[in-house]
Amino acid sequence: MMTRKIALSWMLLGSLLLAQKVTQIKFEGLAHLSPTVAKEVAGVHIGDTIDSELLDESVKNFFDQGYFEDVWVEQKGGTLIYHFNEKRAIAKVIVNGYGDDGKKLLESAGIKKGDLYDEMRIERAKKTMQKALEAKGNYDSVVEVTTKPVGKNAVAVTFDVNKGEKIKIKKLNFIGAKALDKSDLESDLVNKEEDTLGFIPFFFDNGEVKVDQLEYDAYRLKETYMKHGYIDAEVSKPLMRVDYSSYSAEVDYKINEGKQYKVGKVSIAQSIPGLKMEDLVSDLDLHSGRVFNITKMRKDIKMLENKAGDLGYAYAKVTPNMHKDPEKGTVDIQYIITPGQKVTIGDVLISGNNETKDRVIRRYIYLAPGDLYNATDLKESKNALQRTGFFEKVDIQSQRVSEDKINLLVKVKETQTGTISAGGGYGSYEGFMVNASISDRNLFGSGINSTFGVEWSKVSQNFNLSFVNPRVWDSLYSMGLSLYKKKYDYNYDQTDGYTIDQLGGSLNVGREFWRHFYASVGVGYVDNQSEYSDEYLQNLNSISSQFYNDQYKKMSGFASLKFDNTDDYLLPREGFIASVNGEFSQMDGDITQENRDRGYTDFASFTKINARFGAFYGMEDLIDYDLILRFKARYTKIISGDDQYIPIGERLFMGGVGSVRGYNPYSLSPDVIGQGGIPGYPGSRIGGTERESISLEANIPLSDAAKMRLSAFYDIGRISTDAIRRTPNSNVDFHDPSQSYYGDSLVRSSTGAVIEWQSPFGAINLIFAYAINPDEYDDTATFEFSMGNQF
Structure with missing residues (x-):
């Protein structure tokens, strides 16, 4: 017995004598962690006693980092050598079989390029994708994952998606519903019955089930009843019965309506x-x-x-x-x-503006440090910043500093304000038309708007240059300068006709009065050197010379008043734009002898009144869908004396973007047809003295990711002219529209669609138009595109 105790004692003493201290730590196969950080993660230090519990805890610490597939420790005396088998990085992630929505599906899965490959995480991503597909109404969906090595330490992951079949709702049953019509009950639901024309997107319901919204539809039904006074209404959770043979479903709601209050x-x-x-x-x-x-x-x-x-x-x-x-x-x-306590503004802190200067942003914030808080001022500050067009997103939050003081956190996300834009179209008369411009609404972050533009076709060459400073020295005053050169050749059958050739410019100053009202005055100058060829005069039997063969200079004074309380520059959802502009002009030059024979005494001293109005209304709060309704109206009139002459270069034309789409720009005008004038022929277009147009639009989202929206529109416009005098020896009665004019009061309308794209190069509008009531001589245009904001 004693012998055994002695032997045991010697064994214990030997184990203590053999216990090792850590003298050195090494790492092999380590890439994601530096050796310094690895030592901290290991939790082992020089001098520690080596034992199995210490090493197990150390290896566990490394696994917890998520970087490694395997970690083990090798002991050589007092040296510990950690060996690592690191996880591979994901070099590429591909989603096949889900079209453009594959990116969104991938985002829902939480897998992206650069992540470490982990089989359990990939399996979770696969299941998340399948649930996302089911939430969108896709049944029998299958997601398969394949991997492909990329180099030594990376892998490409491919998710192959088989969407399965869509379940469509054939019938909604509102059991117990008596007081409200089925259409009222269904109006606010996300899951609706399939419409007869459900295959037409955006306008009709396709009936596809959104499973993740079914539960919330019960609350929407309750909300509908409470909108109609049924406070006590009870709505059960929906019961969906699916027929997998036809992939159709019926959804039942049990309803106890109660009493209307x-x-x-x-x-x-x-x-x-x-x-x-x-x-x-x-x-x-x-x-x-x-x-x-x-x-x-x-x-x-x-x-x-x-x-x-x-x-x-x-x-x-x-x-x-x-x-x-x-x-x-x-x-x-x-x-x-x-109410709580009154609150004052402590500070206004601005972030997110890389280009726009702080002082430019502060111009549009109606609350300053020391001011008493005002909810309306806060909302209108946000709207004012969005109206500048400098920012893609504006968010103003309050940060509570104390019981009676807050800071305003103004967070902006800048948008592209400097653009190189282009547009164009095709017409039977003008041929291919292109326009291009270089502009910046926020030049060097100063808030100055500058533009240089060119328009070119086989019959027109236009150039313009402008600068507008909306807040001179951060004051309420504005100043603008513009110069332009405009040339338009009217010809027919390759025979020289008349040419409008103008050089002009303007200078104006303005001021903001109150919060949404702006007024400005200015002066302008135009040098008109229009010409009319002898050959053309002879071909037309000199009937139209009264309109074009004059050269003059014009001095003008301008005055304008504008109201704008919209909430955004490019895509307003609420508010109004209204403006009225007056031009008061005096012309100097020699009119033709023919015009003197007709009784005209001189060039007109005329007044041109131009008014416009726009109203915008977002429907999202009412129907839970981002539908925007727009109404736009424009009116222009030229007023002059009875015996004074208004040349063609000053008269009005209609057609194209900004008036009636579906007709080429400047192509709609009253025409002279007596004594050789040809209806619809550009040389016979005399221009109008009064013009008005109305546009009705409905705008809906097309692709949020691509920042694209779709508008349906209806345009209608009218243009008319004053009576044209005749020569004493002419047999044509110019006061008789059947003899003298082709459409004394010209009315045209159109309909169509516009794809609006907030591209990296600026706002692009692709216009597909259909002229509803064109005359046989009208120049119609089925496609146009333009860049920039639109009224």
């Missing part, structure tokens, strides 16, 4: 100085006697919070207390306003 008494409990109770009540949408509407109540809550916010209460809260009377079918509403 009308609004009883409406009151507001508040004690904020400056808030007049009668004004607040009159601004409410929900009034006594009306059917209760949850959407209008939320709008009223927001309005009351903004009213309090306009008085400095940035964190005002409005709580609605509702008291139902089931017997009367009424609900009383009391809005309780809890």
Whole structure:
């Protein structure tokens, strides 16, 4: 027994004597971590006693980093050698079988180039993709993964997607629904029945199931009932029954409608100085006697919070207390306003502007350090920044510094303001037409707008150069300078005709009055050297010489007034644009003898009035879809004395972008047809003295990723002219439209679609138009494109 104890003691003493201390640490196969960081991760230090527990914990630490497929330790005396087999990097990720949406599907999976390849992570990504496909209504979807080595330490991963079949809703059953029509119940749902014309995108429902939205559709149905006063309505979760033989489904909702309520008494409990109770009540949408509407109540809550916010209460809260009377079918509403403390602005902090100077951004922020907080000023500051066209995105957030002070965090994402743009089209008369310009709305980040443009076709050559500083020395004053050269050759059957040749320029100054009103005045000069060939005069039997064969100089004064409260430069969703411009001109030159014989005494001293109006309304808050409705109207009129002559270069024409699309630019005009004039022939176009047009548009998203939208439009315009005098020996009665004019009051309309693309080169509009009521002599255009913003 004693012998065994002695032997055991010697064994324990030997193990202690044999215990090793760490004298050196080495790493082999390490790439992602530096040796210094690796030592910290290992948790082993020189001098530590080597044992299995220490080494196990050290290896576990390395695995936790996620960089390695295998890690092991080799001990040579007091030296520890760590061996690493690192995971391969993903050099490329490909999604096949899902078209342009493959990128979005990949983003949902959370796998990207540069990640480390991990089989478990790839398997999770595969399952995530399959769930995403099912959420979009794709059943029997299959995702297969293949890998291919790229070099020694990288791999390419390919996801092959078989989308399966789409389940389409053939019928929605609203069990228990009696008070509301099926169309009302279905209007706000994401999952709807398939329309007869469901194969036509954007305008009709294709019935495809969005599984991830089914549960939320029950809440949308509840919301619909509450919009119609059914406060107690109960809606079950949807039950979808799928027929896999036809990949069709029926969806059932069980509904207990309850009673419809009308609004009883409406009151507001508040004690904020400056808030007049009668004004607040009159601004409410929900009034006594009306059917209760949850959407209008939320709008009223927001309005009351903004009213309090306009008085400095940035964190005002409005709580609605509702008291139902089931017997009367009424609900009383009391809005309780809890204002909190008044808040002042501590500082305005700007970020995200790499090019635009801070001082330029501050011009459009209506709140400054020390100012009392104002909710309306905050909203309009954001709109003003977006109207500049300098930024793709503007976000203004409040940062609470103390109970009574906040900072404004102005975060902007700049957009491309300097562009090289091009556009063009084709017409039977002008042939190929191209235009190009170099412009920058924000030159060197200073806010100055500069443009150099060229338009060219076989009959026209136009050049323009302009500079506009909207805030001279950061003041409310603006200044603009423009120069242009315009030449347009009218000819017929390769016979020389007349040529409009003008050189001009203008200088104007303006000022911002109030918040959305702008006024400006200016002066302009035009040198018109239009010519009319003898051969052309002879061919037309001199009937049209009265309009073109004059040269003159023109001095003009300008005055304009503009209102603009839209919320964006390129894509407004709310607000109005309205402007009126007046040009007061005096011309100097010699009119032709023929025009003197007709009774004209001199060139006209005329006034040109130009007005325009635009209204924009986004429907997303109402229908949960980014539909934008647009209404645009334009009107121009020239006023002159009865015995004064207005030359062709000053008269009005219609057609093309900005008036009636579907007709070539400048191609719509009253025509002289008496004594040799030819209808529709450019030489017979005399121009108008009054012009108006209206455009109705509906705009929807086409591709958010590509920043493309689609507009459907209808244009209609009218152009007319004053009476043209005749020579004493002429047999043509120029006051008789059947003898003297081809369309004394010319009306044309068109319809079509526009693809609007916010490209890296600027805003591009691809216009596909159809002329509804063209005359046989009209120059129509089925396709045009242009760059830049549009009114």
